[in-house]
Each structure stands twice: as C-alpha cells, then as structure tokens.
Amino acid sequence: MDLAEPTSAQPGLDIVVTSLASDAHTWNLVYLQLVLEELGHRVVNLGACAPDDLIVTECARLGPDLVVVSSVNGHGFHEAKRVIARLRARPELAATPVVVGGKLGIDGPGGRRRATALTEAGFDGVFEDAAGSIAEFRSFLDRLPVGVRS
Amino acid sequence: MSDGSFGGFVAAAAARGELVVQPRMGIGDPAAMRAGLLAVRRAGVPAVGTLTLDSYTRVGDHAAVRAALAAGDDLNGYPIVAYPPSTTRAVLAGLHGPDFPVQVRHGSAKPQDIVVALLAAGLHATEGGPLSYCLPYSRVPVAEAVRAWAESCLLLAGLRERGGRPHLESFGGCMMGQLCPPGLLVAISVLEGLFFRQHGLGSVSLSYAQQTHPEQDAEAVHALRALAAEHLSDVDWHVVLYTYMGVFPRTRHGATALLERAAELAVRTGAARLIVKTVAEAHRIPTVDENVAALRIASRAAARAEPGGPVADTGVLAEARAIVEAVLDLSPDVGVALVRAVERGYLDVPYCLHPDNAGRTRAVVDPTGRLRWSRIGALPLAGLVETTGHADTSAAELLRSLSHVERTFDDAALDPTGIG
Numbered sequence: 001m002d003l004a005e006p007t008s009a010q011p012g013l014d015i016v017v018t019s020l021a022s023d024a025h026t027w028n029l030v031y032l033q034l035v036l037e038e039l040g041h042r043v044v045n046l047g048a049c050a051p052d053d054l055i056v057t058e059c060a061r062l063g064p065d066l067v068v069v070s071s072v073n074g075h076g077f078h079e080a081k082r083v084i085a086r087l088r089a090r091p092e093l094a095a096t097p098v099v100v101g102g103k104l105g106i107d108g109p110g111g112r113r114r115a116t117a118l119t120e121a122g123f124d125g126v127f128e129d130a131a132g133s134i135a136e137f138r139s140f141l142d143r144l145p146v147g148v149r150s
Numbered sequence: 151m152s153d154g155s156f157g158g159f160v161a162a163a164a165a166r167g168e169l170v171v172q173p174r175m176g177i178g179d180p181a182a183m184r185a186g187l188l189a190v191r192r193a194g195v196p197a198v199g200t201l202t203l204d205s206y207t208r209v210g211d212h213a214a215v216r217a218a219l220a221a222g223d224d225l226n227g228y229p230i231v232a233y234p235p236s237t238t239r240a241v242l243a244g245l246h247g248p249d250f251p252v253q254v255r256h257g258s259a260k261p262q263d264i265v266v267a268l269l270a271a272g273l274h275a276t277e278g279g280p281l282s283y284c285l286p287y288s289r290v291p292v293a294e295a296v297r298a299w300a301e302s303c304l305l306l307a308g309l310r311e312r313g314g315r316p317h318l319e320s321f322g323g324c325m326m327g328q329l330c331p332p333g334l335l336v337a338i339s340v341l342e343g344l345f346f347r348q349h350g351l352g353s354v355s356l357s358y359a360q361q362t363h364p365e366q367d368a369e370a371v372h373a374l375r376a377l378a379a380e381h382l383s384d385v386d387w388h389v390v391l392y393t394y395m396g397v398f399p400r401t402r403h404g405a406t407a408l409l410e411r412a413a414e415l416a417v418r419t420g421a422a423r424l425i426v427k428t429v430a431e432a433h434r435i436p437t438v439d440e441n442v443a444a445l446r447i448a449s450r451a452a453a454r455a456e457p458g459g460p461v462a463d464t465g466v467l468a469e470a471r472a473i474v475e476a477v478l479d480l481s482p483d484v485g486v487a488l489v490r491a492v493e494r495g496y497l498d499v500p501y502c503l504h505p506d507n508a509g510r511t512r513a514v515v516d517p518t519g520r521l522r523w524s525r526i527g528a529l530p531l532a533g534l535v536e537t538t539g540h541a542d543t544s545a546a547e548l549l550r551s552l553s554h555v556e557r558t559f560d561d562a563a564l565d566p567t568g569i570g
Contacts, residue, residue, distance in 0.1 A: 022205040022214070024257060024287035026326065027397075027552060030501050034545035047503035049209055049288050073205050074226040074435060078218070106224050106435050 011040065013065040013144060018046035018055050020071045020079040028070045028102060035134070036068075039141065056086050059093055066144060067098040072129070074106035077114055084122040097144060101127030101137065154248035155315030156275035157353035157386045159198065160422050164388065168196045169416055169452035170423040172390075173441040174255060176202025178218075178225030180233065184241045186438040191250045193442045195449035198423070199245065199252035201238075201273075203227045203264065208257045209288070226435060230254065230267045238271035251275055253319070259288035260298040265305045274309055277319035277355075279342035281488060281497065285504045286326050292492045292506045296485040300349050307350030315353055318346045319390055323357035323374070325499045328396030329513050329551055331521050332361060332370035333469025334529070338497065340377045340474050343387065345484040352385050355423065359392040360412045362554055363520045365462065371419035373467035377474060388422035391415060393448075397556045398431035403563030405429040408555065409444060410451040417455035424448055432556070464520075469534055473497070476530035495528030512543055515551040519558070 017032050019025065026048050033043045044062060046054065059067055067087070069080055080100045087093045100123050104114055115126040125140045127133040163170045173190060177183040187199045204227035206214040215232040218225055230238055246252045253275040254268045261278060268276060284295035306316040322338035339356040346354045356378055358371050371389060378387050393412040399405045409427055416424045426444040428436035436444075476496050481487040491497040495508035500523075502509065510527025523529075523537050543551075 022209050022211065024205065024208070026286060026501070026503055027328075029503065031545060031548060031552070034543070034548055038545050045503055047289065047505070048286070051289075054289075074224070075205060078223055103434075106226050 013041045013141075014062065015041050015043050015066045015068060016046065016055075016059055016062060016064045017043055017068045017070065018050045018058075019048045020055075020069065020076060020083060021049060021051045022075050022079060023071045023073040024048045025072045028072055032068060032070055036141075039138075041141075052083055052086050055083055056090060056093075059087060059096070060090055063092065064096065066141075067096060069098065069100040070102045071100070072103040074103065076100065076102055076104035077118070080104065080118060080123070081121045084118070088122045097124045099123060099125035099127065099137070099140065101125075101129070101133060103129045153315060155353060156198065156251040156253060156317035157315060157355070157388065159248070159251050160355075160388050161386065163196045164422040169413065169421075169449065170196050170198055171413075171445045171448045171452075172198045172253070172423060172425050173200050173445060174202050174425060174427075175200050175436075175438065175441050176204065176227030176255070177438075178204060178228060180228075180237050180241050182438075183228050184245070186441070187241070187245050187252065189438045189442050190445065191245055193445045195445050197250075197445055197449075199250060201228045201230060201241075201252060201254045201268075203254065203256040203258075204229050205257070207231050207264065210258070210260060210263065212263075230271065231263050235267065235270035238267070238273075242271065242273070246273065253277065253317075257283055257287050259284040259290040259295040261302050262298060262305065265302045269305065269309065274306070274314050275317040275319075276306070277321055277357075279320045279322055279338075280345060280485065281338055281492070282321035282325060282342060285492075285499050285502050285507050289505060292504075293489045296345075296489055299345070300485055303346055303349030303351055307352075310350070310352065316351060317353045317355070318351045319355040320346070320357055324359040324392055324395050326502055327359065328361065328394075328555075329515075329521065330500055331469075331513050331523055332358075332366060332373070332466045333531070334473060334497070334499070335359065335361075336370055336374045336377065336466065336470035337473035337477070339374060340381055340470070341477055341484065341488060341497075343378065343382055344478075345488065347382060347385050348484050353387075354382070354385060355388050355390045357390045357392060358421070360394045360408075360415060361521050362515050363518070364411060364415060366464065366466070366520050367415055368419050368459075368461045369464060369466045371415070371421055372461055373470050375420060376467055377470060381474070389420070390423040390425065391419075391421040392425045393427040394555055395427075397553050398427060399556050399559040399563065400432040401560045401563040402429045404556070404559035405431060406447055407563065408559045409448055413448040413451035414455040417452050417457055418459055419461075420457065424452070465534060469531055472530055472534055496530050498527045498529060513551075514543065514547065515554040519554065
C-alpha cells in the first residue's frame, strides 16, 4: 500500500490509479491498487478528488504504461471526458492506454451509449459497474504488452 | 420543549421517546429539491429535512456547477453556493421552520462559502469537521482544513449574537464509511465536538456509523455518550447514528433489514437521530419516494424497539478514551492538537490515502464479525489492543471485509429462515 514511485526494471506494468476532481470515494481505488499489485504490477495511487492538473502532471512525470480512472459519484462521465481531452493533448500521453470504470452517471449503468461516447473521447476501455466488469478489465490487462519500456 | 433550533427539535423528540429520522437527499433542480423536502415533511414521522450538496460544490468548483446547469447536465446534489440566496429561500419557504428543521450536508474540507450560503438562505444547521471532511474526502492539508473549519465555526457561531441557535454535527463517526474500528470513530467524533465547542458552537451532535457487529456497535455508542458526557457537559449535544455507510445489501429485504437493525441500535443505545439509507443504495442515488419509504421503515422499527439492555465491555471506551486524552495532551488548542496528532500518527485512519494520513494502520472483519485492528501503527493504544499479527491485507481479504455486511444481509434475505 505504499505510494512509492514505480521502478521499471521488473516485469509488470507501471500503472497510475486515480479518482476524478469531484469524486471523494476511496475504496474503489484501494481495491484496484491491491488487485493490480497482486497481478504483479506497480501502482501509484493519486487518491480521492484528484484535480485535472494533478492527473495530467503526474501522468506526464511518471510516464505510466496504463492509467486507470475510477469514479463512482455519478459525475464520472462528464469529468472523465474533460480529463481525457487534457491527457490526450499532451504529446507524451497521446498514445498511453487510459481506461475508465465505476459508476459513471447518477442513473445506473449507461450501457453502450456512454461507453461509445467515452471511447470516442479517447479512452481505450470503459468498464461500467456491472457483473463481470472486473473480469473484463483483467482480460484487457492481459492484452497489454508487459515490461517493454525503455 | 423545542426552542425552534435543530438541537431543540431533536431534544424535544427525545423527551417524547421518539427517534428523529433523516434522509441524505440532495437534488440539483430547485423545484425537485423543494418537492423532496415537502415529501419528507409530510412523511408522517418525526423527521428533519436535508439539503445534500453536489460534489462540485463540495470541492469548491462552482464554475463546473454553472457549466453543468447551463448544459442541462444532472448534478448529484443541490448546489447551494451557485444559486442565489433567493432561490434557496424559495425552496425552503413554508417548509423549513421550528417543526421541520433542515440541515445542509456537504462533505467539504473548506466549507466557508457553503456556510455563508446556508446562513444567507436562513438555515442554521450543518455537519462535517476538520478531520472527518478532510482525511477521507479531500487532498487539503489537515492544517488548512483546521483553519477553514475554525472560520466556518465562527461564521456559524455568529448567529448566536443575533439570537439564533446554530447546530453543527461531527461526521467523525464515519471515517471511510467502513473498516475503521469503533474506538477511533468515537475518539474523532468527540475531538471534533470539542473543536466545535472551542470555536463557539453551543449545540453539537456526535456521530457513529453502524459497522459490522450489533454488540460492538452498541458498546461504541455507549462509549461515545460516556465521553460526550465527560467532555461536553456545558453544551447541548446528542448522538446521531448513521445507517451502515459501506457496501450496501443489493436485495430489497437485505437493505431493509440492515436499516431496521440501525433503527433498533439507535433506540437501544439512546441515540436521538438516525440518518437512513434506502433499498436503492447499492444501485444508484435514491428517489424521493425511496427516501420517504426508508424514513417510515426506520421510524416503525424504532417504535417497536426497546431502549436499554446490557452491553459487554470489550474495550471500546478505553480505546477511545486513550486516543482522546493522548491527542488533547498535544496542545491546549484542539485544532493544533489535531494537526500534531495526525503528524505523529496518533490519529491514523486505516486505508485512508490522504497525503497527511500516516497510513500505517489496518483493520479487518474477524471471523465473529467484529471489526478489529490488524495493525495499529503509532496509535496510542499500546497495551490496549491485540492485533491479529497479519501481514498485509490481500485484495480478496479486503473485498471479503468490505462486503461482509452486504453478504450477511443479502444471504439472509435469500434464505426464508434468515434475518431478512
């Protein structure tokens, strides 16, 4: 659970886990960190209520293999669209895999409509809270190249 | 008798032997918010109303609120700062009064603008605290939250000079919602109550959130009342119980049973007010009708319950007392003591990712369903607590602990002989 900086000498991915600016929930972040660490990845957890600027500067500084955005307060859809635009605007983050998941609207799972809009906005994966979303997320992870960073 | 204040309303209900129930309702649209308050007022149970604010307002991003309103996007609560006071006054007109107080619930580490807005709208009750709305919910340094909450208390307390009776509730009994052992929850609630009193509040409430085990919870509420009686005898205070704030049962029967157990716990332990949860909790933000149904279920369960009953002492009071005394010894100023206590790890909330939180404590649900420390870090509990001696919690163990209550109540709901 420490927040040590990733070292890229070992196999496994360097992953940034983050909430969004208005979202104060933490258990989703704590759980994701443990799951990812047990799968052999290294995690920097930015915690709750991460402002856009912090997410962008930390991702640019750390150069992770993957960014995992998790939000459950119902504002996630709108905030995630805003943040992915900021991330993709940075040349060094233009191709970084970035995924989003959780409860992204206030009205329950938004199905294909929200997922499509978020994918078009620049996310590589959308995992809305529903049975099987962690399994889908793990299979997404399996498809990412591991330990190829210079 | 009620004196027209929030604390007075709760005290009057308690004197009649009635539990006050309260929803956590917040709606972005003023007309819908008003309709929600009206439905609570007309629910036919002793209730107070709630304006729960949206989470852009919580973090002070009022520009995001205005953009959302302009675009017609949904907000997850009522944006009291972005609306002019006249809008909120119109929401409350004819509803808010001595027989139906309304409390603002928000979650902000720096709530000065929220306090200004609620006072401008004619309201006088809110909640939170310099630790309870800083550590779990923000990235604001604790020292900054302490300053912000001192200012907010002074703003609220200023009402007393104009004949008002402001009320402030500590959210300290709910750190992280779950997996924080009761001794620390009780201690933080008492310490925030002391902070409020130091900054001029004469009417406060102390919170405790239902956790994983009814006997342990009863012991905790008794400990909270005992420490409040010792430390806050010169102010008006009551205990508010929150229905379970962690991962909630997904079945209707499981969710209802958990709410009923919370109402029974409140009556058994002498808590005067209960924040309810609804059958929709696990799935989405509840509707007004679901909130009203929850208020009625809780109120009926409370009316059937009996006060009193023996509670075994497993050391919650001793734990809470040790933490409170160690923190107060750090400075005669409660705010300074809180900052130093977090720095030294005397207050260290398990699993909390806040940059100032030491992060050296852990807790688990043990095989009997009680919440226990597995690591105490630098908490001043040496000799009082036996830790489980486990190494780090695995993801599967964490998930098992986090979902213990949900699983217990949902499994029982699916079993016709069970507690659901």
